[in-house]
Amino acid sequence: MFDLNALTRDNIKKLVPYSTARDEFKGKAEVFMDANENNFGSPLPVNYNRYPDPLQWKLKYKMADVKGVPPPNIFIGNGSDEAIDLLYRCFVNPGVDNVILCPPTYGMYEVSAHINDAVIRKVTLTPEFQLDIPALQQAIDEHTKLIFICSPNNPTGNTINRSDIELLLNNFDGIVVVDEAYINFSRHKTFIQELTEYPNLVVLQTLSKAWGLAGLRIGMAFAGEDIINTFNKVKAPYNISQATMELAMQALDNVSQVNEWIREIVIERDLLSAALIQLPMIVDIYPSDASFILVKTTDAKGIYEYLVEQGIVVRDRSKVELCLGCLRITIGTAEENVRLLEALKSFHLSKETSVTA
Numbered sequence: 001m002f003d004l005n006a007l008t009r010d011n012i013k014k015l016v017p018y019s020t021a022r023d024e025f026k027g028k029a030e031v032f033m034d035a036n037e038n039n040f041g042s043p044l045p046v047n048y049n050r051y052p053d054p055l056q057w058k059l060k061y062k063m064a065d066v067k068g069v070p071p072p073n074i075f076i077g078n079g080s081d082e083a084i085d086l087l088y089r090c091f092v093n094p095g096v097d098n099v100i101l102c103p104p105t106y107g108m109y110e111v112s113a114h115i116n117d118a119v120i121r122k123v124t125l126t127p128e129f130q131l132d133i134p135a136l137q138q139a140i141d142e143h144t145k146l147i148f149i150c151s152p153n154n155p156t157g158n159t160i161n162r163s164d165i166e167l168l169l170n171n172f173d174g175i176v177v178v179d180e181a182y183i184n185f186s187r188h189k190t191f192i193q194e195l196t197e198y199p200n201l202v203v204l205q206t207l208s209k210a211w212g213l214a215g216l217r218i219g220m221a222f223a224g225e226d227i228i229n230t231f232n233k234v235k236a237p238y239n240i241s242q243a244t245m246e247l248a249m250q251a252l253d254n255v256s257q258v259n260e261w262i263r264e265i266v267i268e269r270d271l272l273s274a275a276l277i278q279l280p281m282i283v284d285i286y287p288s289d290a291s292f293i294l295v296k297t298t299d300a301k302g303i304y305e306y307l308v309e310q311g312i313v314v315r316d317r318s319k320v321e322l323c324l325g326c327l328r329i330t331i332g333t334a335e336e337n338v339r340l341l342e343a344l345k346s347f348h349l350s351k352e353t354s355v356t357a
């Protein structure tokens, strides 16, 4: 049985959160002399002299409309990385509790585990980049607090089988984190509609990828109200700035632009994949539900360095488990993808000439 109280660290259960001036007075007033703000203004065209809403309600209401999730089930963080860190800080007793990671996957889960001194248990994905359920069952014990599942997975690009995630949600009494940073590019369904079904589910999404706002730093966690309230207790009181909130709200009014880009990126992903597989140094292209593709090459390091000389940077993932020889390529604009293909065609030539020279 899932019991959030039992899962939460004692120090967090006992924590009396910081009470802001905005928490203590919520009524209407004309003169605010309660928060040591500068009542004269800001040295900017727009005033930012007032502390922002600690719980970002206006932004959450807008987000709720876009995502179809009630505002109390939404946490907004300074990137998804803030939610990842909070999961450890709220639930994982340092040096005692463990977290299960399924490599190859997003690196922040492990970095954040180290920062929070969580015991790490790695259960490598199968060669098809799916969850190894028997090995997961073996790895889980009474100190397992979190399992991170990235779907579509970074860097492999594939979606994790829904039935496997459901199996964990139904049988694991800790928290199952489903990181959906790339969900907008996927043919498969999100898990954010399942929050009422599974009290142990936390879904992570972000405005950094499809929404084109990586520089703004907005990440979301969707979960049951009790989990969100625990995050709210522990987070920095003003974790999202007023400027960020205003820009994010403006962006959320532009869903149609974002949907148009998603369609284009998916088309470009298929075009680029079809063109790349024709090239002699490309051994394999893994099916992607994301805004990047993982490609197996004959010489990852050589191709990476050659592309850098041509002014093109891709990600060398060849040192990562199950990714021998692999590069991860973010889908560019049509022009950028053509430029990549042209560069790769001359890589082949430069190799041949160097062989015959």
Ligand SMILES: *Cc1c(COP(=O)(O)O)cnc(C)c1O
Residues within 6 Å of the ligand: 078, 079, 080, 081, 082, 106, 150, 154, 179, 181, 205, 206, 207, 208, 209, 214, 217, 218, 219
């Ligand atoms: C990019 C990415 C994120 C997003 O991180 P932000 O901190 O929101 O920019 C989260 N998870 C995965 C798997 C990612 O690739």
